[in-house]
Amino acid sequence: MTASALVWMRRDLRCEDHAALYHALRRYQRVYCAFVFDSDILNCLPGRKDRRVEFIHDSVVDLHHALQQLAEQSGAPGGGLIVRHGPAQGCIVQLAQDLGVQEVFTNRDYEPQAMTRDQRVAQALRERGVAFSDYKDHVLLDRDEVLTQQGNPYSVFTPYKRAWLQKLDAFQLKPYPVGRYARNLAPPPKAERLPGLEELGFFRTNLHELPLPSGMRGAQKLLQAFVPRMAAYHEARDYPGRKGVSYLSVHLRFGTVSIRQLAALAARRAAEGCEGAKTWLSELAWRDFYFMILWHHPHVVNQSFKADYERVQWEEAPELWQAWSEARTGYPLVDAAMRQLHQTGYMHNRLRMVVASFLTKDLGIDWRRGERHFAEHLNDYDLAANNGGWQWAASTGCDSQPWFRIFNPITQSQKFDPEGQFIRRYVPELACVPDQNIHFPAAMKPVELTACGLRLGVDYPLPIIDHARARERTLMRFTLIA
Structure with missing residues (x-):
């Protein structure tokens, strides 16, 4: 009997430079590929119109066709993706039995719930005589690969990055040559009809109106557009009104692009002296750092990393929370950032820091509430x-x-939107406000407000809080436990 395996794809929706797929193809003569629209996850989403589900669906369709093309180019009898909708654990175990595979391959996940799921799948497979193997693919260096000299995980980024860069070498950046073994791709056991988005219980969003192409091809399109801008990344990345970042975060989240491809490009350009590439590589190190923290300290999901700060007395402030979440704070940059999030599912990284600081330090509201709000709305949400x-x-x-x-x-x-370019894009009611006033219209004189036709409290809200006073309250809040 021909030995066969199943590759379970999750947040790695590509067939190039794919660790689990490569190892399965090397070891087995028939390799099936599957993706599960996990109902345990989908049923927990707050609405039936979710850009992420639509992005995943589009990317799954793209991957299905890419696998077919890869198989055809290698002379394999067929290829493609087996797609299921239901609880992932049951679907994968049943599919492994139906296909008669000897092993299930997948790429590693680091989120506590996903790890628990994978442990249950592995146990259920073992009970049926099927092996389970997972591989590092979503990060460059994971778990215990970067430790202090005492063998402990780092808790400060700068020394972590220094050790990370020393560990990162050509081996970690080398792509997996999937195409070399693609002849072992097996076609689905019967003609696979991919379910439509509506069959999954979801509806179309404005995703296709956004500059966010999906799938493997979309990722490469964005990457090629970023390459000429990379040299200026270290200077341009903080300005939301400029096209300074790569916009690849959602593709990294769902694995439609390889982290090794990005890091290899950044490392090569950094070695040539490109400052933008050095900064971009540092951002990829931050990504690995947070995955490492989550793996070693899973309590951070619901608790403060620093235990003492669990004693911080956060405010309830339902009216302030509602104003923040509805982009009605009276601080234009904060409101513009929140509108960008709600309208597009994206928020510029500098603005994520600004609105998070405003919620926790100006309004005194628990960071967990803001984290959950982002989790509901961000296309690139990664725990x-x-x-x-x-x-x-x-x-x-x-x-x-x-x-x-x-x-x-x-x-x-x-500092970061000096001419109000970003603010005017998302808060058009301030379009006629002069540059010097657009950052805080509440400070304008009545004659100035009249001149630009702005009625504070009517056309645009008054500030919900005084920053200077809020700052003092925050200092007092933290001083009590410091």
């Missing part, structure tokens, strides 16, 4: 990075912003 970023802003996490350093939403706006 490790989102949790790390929120705890950084709230000063409760590892290597976090010191609690006595508090972002001023007005000066942040003046």
